[in-house]
Amino acid sequence: MPENKQGDFVWPNEAQYYELLHEIGIGASATVWEAVCKANGDHVAVKIVNLDETNTSLDEVRKEIKVISRCSHPNIITYYTSFIKENELWLVMELLEGGSVYDIMRTNFPNGLQDEDLIAAILKQVLQGMCYFHECLHIHRDIKASNLLLDKHGNVRIADFGVSAIINGGFMDRRGVRQTFVGTPCWMAPEVMEQVTGYDYKADIWSFGITALELANGHAPFAKYPPMKVLLMTLQNEPPTLETTLAGGKKSRFSSKFKEVISTCLKKEPKERITSAKLLEKSFFKGVKKSDYVAKHLFNKLPSLQERTRRVKEQLEAEKAASDPRIPASMGWDFPDEEEEVTGLAEGTETPAAAPPVVDAWHSDVGAHYTKGQEAGAGSYKIVYHGVDNRNTGLAIMLHEVPIKAQSTEDEDVEKRAQLHEFLDRVTKLRHPHIISVLDIWETAEALWYATELCETGSLQTYVETNGPTHIDTARRWALQLAHALQYLHAHSIIHRNVNTAEVLLRTKQDKVLDVALCEEILWNIRDDPRFALRPKQRDSYLSPEQYDDTAEKYTEKTDVYSLGMVVLELLSGGPPYSECKNTIMICRRVSQGKTPQALDAVEDSLAQLFIRSCINQQPGNRPTIEAILQDPFIAGAVP
Incomplete structure (x- = not known):
């Protein structure tokens, strides 16, 4: 990593020369500390970035840091040096005592900044x-209030540029167009989301407009x-x-000049957006207040940066615990395919049902009945091993290990844990020829x-990948078996x-x-338990329209x-x-617009096409019931 000079001083590029004092910032894969250079x-x-949680090469990170270390502007944070310590990237930069605009609003202005002059003064510097x-x-690529830092005099610095972008992968191509998916969803420009034609600096203009709304309302x-x-x-x-984002239908208190700035930035077509230089010429930014005005109005009765960071950390943890459990906490925007794949299994035999565990006494003693063998596969939330009963x-x-967080003594968590045990007791009693039987369940301190x-032959996914499209008669038989399995689960309220x-x-x-057997994915039914560090993720192409909703x-x-x-459809199309x-x-x-997969048009069997179309209807109420499916002409005559 390059060493940066400040006058004749060369900033050290080893961790031993920096004493970390306390946390002043928290992110998904990074933590910011106040430190002393010895x-x-x-x-x-x-700023300490966990490189294990990034998806780009170290050479690319070095190139981008070299670029940003050469930037020099009063409204861009100054980077001193950077280096690698084990699996961490350390970025040493100037300390801005005011913290971020985001955490100031979160602390003292939860409903946004009421003063338009104050908003204008901040936005002009940005x-x-x-x-x-x-x-x-x-x-x-990530302009937002949490990346706008303030010094003690009220001067605004843009932070987290360059490094935050490249850590998620990619550079600009020869046309000056980015091709990667980087940014925070609420502030992200449409063209960045779609990744069809790439994007340029106009993506920052969209994020700037969203940030203006964030300052006005307290949230994006x-x-x-x-x-x-x-x-x-x-x-x-x-x-x-401004009108559509004001809470409770309140009337906008802001000027037409401010509204014009926002509407000029938030054009869905990038070519229609104004440039940053032209935006600066707007009358809204003429005669704005100086930085001392910002300091006077933002720092009054403001807790210390260390105290604010502590409060924000507590709030984020509370929000995370109460958030939609279907969304993985570590959801990345590369959407890797993390389904576990178990291969090379020896032939097994039917296993009799084991006695279900006791709700209030789930001791690890049950695990002593099993011998763990080699790892068979690992996925986004569990590890699977070969084993012996x-x-x-x-x-x-097969033995499945699902890591869990430390157990909580909170009454609500204890109640959820009891509900979890009650549900899993029912799971161990499920027996159906086309559902994988859960034989025993137990807890240890860690998992x-x-x-x-x-099941000795592997997954249906591997079968299709190896053999291509399935014969129509085989597809009908397997569909019938799965329909019976789902009918059984639904009859047990699962x-x-x-x-x-x-x-x-x-x-x-x-x-x-070959017969099929549906994995009984118990983790989908215990998603509310707060102790699970990771949760399963449905394959993207199988998500139904309602699964994109928040309810x-x-x-x-x-x-x-x-x-x-x-x-x-996957069986028939390959x-x-x-x-x-x-x-x-x-x-x-495509799913939200009601557009079916292109592969469906290529399905030659008319009964199969009608069957699939009825199942994947956009409206859940218009889809057939499992009972109706079992009578559908496509599978009704199939041999079980």
Whole structure:
């Protein structure tokens, strides 16, 4: 990493020369500390980024840091030096005692800044920094209040440029167009979401407009919704305005000049957006207040930066615990395919039901009955091992380990834990020829464990990837078996919600005919338990329209019907649904618009086409019930 000089002083590039004092900033994969440089005694800010949680090469990070270290502007934060310590990137920069505009608003102005002069003074400084950045042919890609820092005199500095972008991957191509998916959803420009034609500095103009609304209201538009719904609303709705974002239908208290700035920035078509230089010429930014006005109105009765960070951390943890449990806490915007794949399994036999665990005495003693073998696969929320049931003369089984957080003694958490145990007791009693049996469930201090019967042939997903399109008669038989499995689950008041070919395993009957067995994904039914550090993620192309919504109560048995239709489509087409889409956002948009996968038009069997179309109907109420599916001509005559 390059060493930066400040006069004759060379900033040290080893961690031993910096004493970390206390946290002053918290992010998804980084923490910011106030620190002392032992070489000169200066107080600095040190941002520590966990490189294990990034998806780009170290060489790319070095290149971007080299660029930003050369930036010099009064409204852009000064970076001193950077270096690697084990799996961490340390960025040493100037310390800005005021903290971020976001955490100041969160502390003292939760309903936004009521003073338009104050907003104008902040935004003009931001715009000046953006102009410099764009003149240097750079894009920030994450302009928002939490990336606007203040010194003690009220001067605004833009932070988290360059590094935050490149850590998520990619550079500008020869046309000056970015091709990566970077940014925070609420502030993200439509073209960044879609990733169809790339984007340029006009993406920052959109984010600037959203930030203006954030300053006025105390939050960004759509901030209360989960990320996927934010993406949908941004793409489908008209651009937000001051009038549409004011809470409770209140009348806007802001001037027409301010409204014009916002509407000029928030054009869905990038070519229609104004440049940062032209935006700075708007009358709204003429004669604005100086930085001392900002300091006077923002810092009055403001707690220390350390105290604010502590409060924000507590608030974020509370919000995370109360947030929509269907959205993974560590959701990234590359949307990797993390389904676990279990291969190379030996043939197993039918296992009798084990005695269910006791709700108030889930001791780890049950685990002593099993011997853990080699790891068979790992996914987004669990690790799967080969295993042996020592009570049944060495019967081969599978062991599943799901990490859990430290147990809480809060009354609400204890109640949820009791409900979890009650549900899992029911799971161990489920027995159906086309559902993987859960034999035992137990807890240790670090994980929830469960043992299941063994399916020796692997997943339906692997079968399709290896063999291509499935014969129509085989697809009909497997669809019938899955429909019976879902009927059984629904009769026991269980909605699977994660039906896809990766969750359907194959096993061989005595006549070598392959049968399917649906994995009973118990984690989808214990999603409210606060102790689970990771949660399963449905394959993007199988998500039904209602699963993009933010209301869990909208889940019904018809959600499983939708996924069943997609399974049949993958079997007949030989590839995942919506394979024509480049990313999750494109899938999300097609689904929300009611557009079916292109592969459906290529399905030759007319009965299969009608079956799939009925299952994946946009409206859950218009989809058939499982009982109706079992009578559908496509599968009614199939051999079980």
